[in-house]
Amino acid sequence: MTKPQKLLWLALVGLAIFLFWWQLPPKLEQIEIQGSTMGTYYVVKLVVPDADAVDGEAIKQQIDARLIDLNRSMSTYDPESELSAFNQSDSTEAVVVSNQLGFVLDEAIRLGELSKGALDVTVGPLVNLWGFGPEGRPEKVPTDEDIKQARVRVGLEKIELSGTGLRKFNDGVYVDLSAIAKGYGVDEVADLVLHLGFANAMIDIGGELRVAGYNQQCQPWRVAIEKPVSTERAVQQVVDVSDIGMATSGDYRNYFEQDGQRFSHTIDPATAKPISHKLVSVTVLHPSSMTADGLATALMVMGDEKGLAWAEAIELPVYMIVKTATGFEAKYSAAMAAYLVD
Structure with missing residues (x-):
């Protein structure tokens, strides 16, 4: 090797080493903020260059304040919340609602219409009747007459949202946002931490x-x-995701049994009874966790065959788990395939 060739070889080696080190990802740290809200937990993970430079307690205070405000607006478990006041009122006159409550209601109504009523936030009287609301479980399964009486108070046509004005056309209407409010909370916390400058986060x-x-x-x-x-925490499938919301709806944890029959917390507005098909879990991906939350409930009501066909039609990433005689079967839409980890 001549001297010029040797110098060129050394230069190329040096360049290769430089490029290798330049391409190495920076050393990052993760801080975790935990708390409770909406009857459950929350965890916020922030990926940062220097964890010591982040005031996690100050961020937690902002998160808690935002979630407390959200609950005061749309919780059915808080008798003094904005939504509870609407539900308790006998008036059929329009009332002014906050921007956030109006925003969530507007999306809930849109998804209800899109799903042809599979998602219906006026299903509250039936949710309460079957014992999955704030009042707790009844001592016995509702009778057909009980269901008939509750059913006349259910239906998206029984409410109207116009601007910031919300009204009910039946004084017994009861709006329940549990199928979408948690996802909205996720979006709000995500927007908060992004606004604070944290580009890499999980909420x-x-x-x-x-x-x-x-x-x-x-x-x-x-x-x-x-x-x-319900007996253990086990993994069915792993997905790789970035810059997206993810929501799962299932009937395997929230249910009750009576006389050997299992009753899911998911109520089908069409039958006014808990779902009875074999779909046990639905996971949806969407840029908005709120929208994913509502769509997961709608698909859970539809069942695997109708729901998967609907998801394919609107190109929605969906992963379903169906109970079979021999265990569980997974089904997923074409749009979900790219996210699955082998």
Whole structure:
């Protein structure tokens, strides 16, 4: 090797070493903020260059304040919330609602119409009748007459949202936003931390998620879809996600049994009874966790066959778990395939 060739070789080696080190991801740290809200937990993970430079307690105070405000607006478990005041009122005159309550209601109504009533936030009287609301479980399964009386108070046509004015056309209407409010909370916390300058984050409220950017290894966030068993925490499927919301609806934890029959907390507005098909879990991806939350409930009501066909038609990433005689079967839409980890 001549001297010029040797010098060129050394230069190329040096350039290769420089490029290798330049391409290495920066060393990042993760801080975790935890709390409780909406009857469940929340966890916020922030990926940062220097954890010591972040005042986690100050961020937690802002998160808690935002979630407390949200609950005061749309919780049915708080008898003094804005939504509870509407539900308790006998008036059929329009009332002015806050921007956030109006925003969530507007999306709930839109998804209700899109799903042809599978998502119906006026299903509250039936949710309460079957014992899955603030009043707790009744001592016996409702009679057909009980269901008939509650059913006349259910239906999206029984409410109207116009601007910031909300009215009911039946004094017994009861709006329940539990199928969408948790996802909205996730979006609000995500927007808060992004506004504070944290580009890489995961927000989890009771299993509803939104992720931004990348994890501590500078990779997409890796999230597990839970196996639908109530006896343990087990993984069914892992997905890689970034800059997206994720929500799961299932009937394997919130139910009751009576006389050997299992009653799911998911009420089908069409039958006014708990769902009885074999779909036990639905996971949806959407830029908005609120929208994913509402769509997951709608699909849970539809069942696997109708629901998967609908998801395919609107190109929605959906992962379903169906109970079979031999265990569980997974089904997913074409749009979900790109997110699945082998």
